[in-house]
Amino acid sequence: MKKLVLALAFVSALFTSSCSSDDSNSSPSLGETTGNYWPMEVNNTWTFSSNSGSSELRMIGVTTINGTPYYELSDDADNVFGVQNWVAKKGATYFQKIADTNINQDGVSINMQGYEIPIFKDHLEANSSWNGTVTSRVNYSVNGQNSSTTATIKYTSTITEKNSTVVLNGATYPNVIKVKTKVEIKILNQTTPIDLEYWLAKDVGPIREYTSSNGSIQERTLTNYMLY
Template sequence: MKKFNMKKTTQFISILLLFTSLFLTSCSSDDSGESNGTTTGNYFPMKLNNVWNFNANGNTEQLKMIGTDEFGGTTYYELQDEGDDSGLNTQNWVTKKGATYYQKIADITTVQSGVTINIKGYQMPMFKDDLAVNETWSGTLRPKVTFTYNGNNGSLPTTVTYTGKITARDVTEVINGVTYTNVIKTTMDAETNVDGEINSVFSEYWFAKDIGPIKEIQILNGGVSNERTLINYVLN
């Protein structure tokens, strides 16, 4: 009988959690008691069929708002992202409350090396448009992670910690020959810990007022780097 490789499983879950929290919490909500702030503008326009096309190492990847759902009386916009590297086509949504932009991830169920893994959905603040340069936001998520193997069930202690920071605002940048004004630049440091298996990702995002995301960079565990930049967009 094949032996259950716990280390391999926890490593897979830890990496998977990073892939689903890159951008760019239902059961594990981080929409905690903090104020959502007063918005200074629309840095991620949310309407059905809004589209952003990115250059990703010579390939075109599309980000599109394909539907809406309501959670807790708030409308969320479902995203379809061709740059999703998890391979699971996980549902995810965005919404805006005050000055705070949230990303919500659906429950995930997958099978890895014969182990059925379930990760409860979660939500985290992507960025806040009312913060000054060098101001930060941070938090800790504890999504419920369970597994089933050969009829046996178990759970794994899991945390996702993150710190976001505004690195520039109201700046002008040229991306693929197009000039964008009123740009906010942010960074996000995230770390997952699944039963002691730790992985990290550093992300950088640029948002242009009334346009949305224009540049994204992710660095996994200090090594592998992915970057994409806006080519064009269609807003409704």
């Protein structure tokens, strides 16, 4: 079984860059928002540049779950396995929800149970952190032999800067919050570390993202965006 397959599925779905079943916007743990750092509306689009070319992140639909709208994302750069995923905002906390994932590659068939992770908190001050652990049931088949295991995803996120002003591709963005996240995925006693960094600008959304895993680095920066 190739641990990299599941690691890549996770990275492609997470973005950007605790599992939570609390859907109450009034929960104290969700915080009181300080602004809109990821505008959510169908057809909102962000275009990025990188060494590998241009890519587009777009909100293509919305689903209401327990009274909260979840916006489905389409990312033509990262979602190599077609993993369906959504973002939602509850209080000051931004969540990414991952659907059940089915992967077939090199004779290996994998089904990974979906999960939800808080990826950003706009009310925290610089140097504030949050962390958690998500477990996901994994069923897989190799050469016709079926088995199952549990994937454990541990993460620690830290606000590294707040209210920064940055210049990217000739554009100036004030009110930027920068976040770093360290992820550790453990499957069948094999561990894959992933480092993520993402910047979000108030009333704009994601403007930069960086991913490093097993020596592979991906980085892209915003060149244009359209909000509805």
